[in-house]
Amino acid sequence: MLDDQSAPAMMPLRAPSDVMRLRRMGASFPTRLSFLRVLLRRLAGENSQVTRPVWNMCENGFGHAVYSITLGGHVYSLVAVSTDLPPDQRTDRVIATAWDSAYVLYDGVPDTQEIARIVATAPHQEASRYTESDLVLSRANKSVRLFAHAVDALRAGRQPDADLVQQTGYLMRTTAVYGNGKFGIADRDVFADRPGLGGPFMAEMLTVWLIRGFTHDLVEHVGQALLDPHLKRHLGIGNSTGLGMAPFLVSHPLLLNAWITARETALARVRAVEFLRVDQIEHLYNLMSRAAQHIAEWNVPDKIGQGRIDQIRQEWPGLTAIMTPELMSGGYPLDQLWSAAETCGIDTQECLAALMIEPFGALVDDLADAMATDQTATLNPAMTCVELGDALARDWAWALCDYADPKACHQFWYVSEAKAEPRLGLRHAEPGAELESPLDIARRVADLAADLPKTGTVAAFLAANPHHRAAVRRVQSLIAAPYSEIRDNLIGQDCLPIDMLRCKLSFFGAAKFDPKSDRWTRITLCQGAPLRDELDNADDWWLPTFAA
Structure with a gap:
């Protein structure tokens, strides 16, 4: 973070009594400070290259592969294991004991013996034990309809149906991405001081991005043809997340404070920009159009969730209309736009907050450096x-x-x-x-x-x-940490755990939230993100749209 002498101007931060309510937390959108975005900017800045030293797959896509990448002077490898899973064993529930694929993010490049160990243990997930060389453990299931359709289409010499790709958005979805010492894998302390992995959940995000590339390779291998780059870019990695994630925000209050403080400081900085350049104005107009298209493409079966999406759709044109050339070229245009949004619903406000931050990387990206913290809560017995x-x-x-x-x-x-x-x-x-x-x-x-x-x-x-x-x-x-506490009763009748899930997942970089109840949701990660050969354009995929 910048020191006090060079810190940019800021408007007042939003009050914790407003920001830290579950309903607003449950309206969070990804921002350029989300961890996936931070990771890919780092990879792009280092000109990192992904290699695939091992590809041992049968014609039906069962076997294993290894992907390696250098980050911060260290090499990390994803070992991916694909298995033949009977349909009756495929479930996203945590009680599952078998999955279509399993993964380990390995510290370094595994030799033949280490690959054999991971191939033997990773498919068993919790039932196996791992070593300190294993940094992240994960598993994923196929989106059966889209994966099979994509294979059939490619084998027939055509591309998958665009509507089906748009509706689903991923070939596989993870059901867990474990880090920090679970089942014997490395504690975070092993790599927390390494460049590139020091931020929150960086190892997990690297794993997810590499898994996404593996799903592309696997469907192309089985389909015996290449996916259209536009379709491939839209195919992220799905995720099913339930109650297991919710208590994290409660048990790590000072970390939550760091995350929210960074985002709120970013918003306060951009609201304090006195005059916008022409290119910034143009960028903001483009983002307003992109967000409208993204929201138009976002549909969910859940009635409450769809109602909230519909409200954003109704209110967004009004915000766009406020952005006249006179307002945008005048003084403090973003603060005026933010004030105008006070009449809109919470979801619309939070989408606008994320959008306003987006064009100002030079102003806010330093805040990502303060989103990890080793602070712990301490007791002051001398207080009266x-x-x-x-x-x-x-x-x-x-x-x-x-x-x-x-x-x-x-x-x-x-x-x-x-x-x-x-x-x-x-x-x-x-x-x-x-x-x-x-x-x-x-x-x-x-x-x-x-x-x-x-x-x-x-x-x-x-x-x-x-x-x-x-x-x-x-x-x-x-x-001393005003954004550390969720200011709602977590055992009350009105507590909806899905609000905690969405808040945390938005910091990961998730979009297209698809709630299945008030206790679990599906999401899409890496949708629109650069492919592994596109890292030279790693910073313009906020709220991606299928309509290119």
Whole structure:
């Protein structure tokens, strides 16, 4: 991040009380600070090249392959294993035990012995154990209809149906991308200090982008012909994401603060641009048209999700109409546009925020350097109870409600014994509440507020009330990290976990959210992203459209 002396001008940051509500978090869109975008800019800047030293596939596309790429002076290799999966075993649910393909991102270039080890273990995923040379573990299933159709079309000498490509958007979808020490793979500390992998989820994003290229190669191999580059570019990598991802934002509050702070600072900087150049104005006009087309191409079966998309479609022309030549060539045009959007719905506002950031890489890209943090929440026992009470009154009023009300404690989070994954139960209808995970942050803070005296120190209070220790640490950490806390009751009846999923996935760079319930969604990653031989044009694929 820039130092204070050279920091750009900024408008005031949006209030955490607005930004950190679930409904707004659940309207997030990818931005140029999303991790996939940051990664591909880095690869492009280093002129990285992908090689494929191993391709051991039968004519039906079963076997293994190895892809290697250099990033930050280190070589990383994706080992991809494709298996013949019976149709009755294909499921995106976490209870699956077999998948069409499995992957390991390997530290270096694996030799024959290491390839054999990964080929033998990766298809078993959680049932196997891995080594510190294995950085990321993943698996994916085919989009059966599109993959089979694409193969048949290519073998018949034609390209896949464009409408079907547009509707589906991927040949395979991942059902997990594991990092940070799971099942014996490398802890993040192994590579966090390496150039290019220091940012959040960089190893995982590199894995996803390489998997996407493998799916292209596989369908071309089985189809015995090449895909049209336009169709190929539109074929990203799908993903099915459920409750397992949701608690991450709660258990990593300071990391969440870093992400949101970067995005909000970017928005504040571009709103403070006094005058736009002609090329920036033109870019903004083009992005408004692109966003309109992207949203027109985005349709989902979910009625609530489709209703929100329809609202953006209805409101977008009004925003476009505001962008007259007079406004755009006058003073502070983006701040005026942002003010005008206050009458629009939350989804439209968040799409506009992402769009406004997009043309200003030179102004905002440095913020990506501060999106990883090694900060941890700490306890300050010397704080007085009066000071802690002031913080509660200032930052936590939203949490201080009556949790004896069944609606306020409607749900409980727990970890599945069978799959070691987070789950959500209904407190008054299902057993297991005694196994509740500590995601009831608001209730814990409310209990703290009820017991906190008006005299003495935090140290003395906790000596008598040690069960409040976690809540005290949480409140104190929020004082210096205003975007660290989701300001909604996560066990209340109105909590929709999908809002947490979308927030996190948007920072990955996901688009085309396709909610299947309030607890899981499908998305598309890397759609419109440069192919591995197109990294010289790695920075103009925000909200891609099929209509080229």
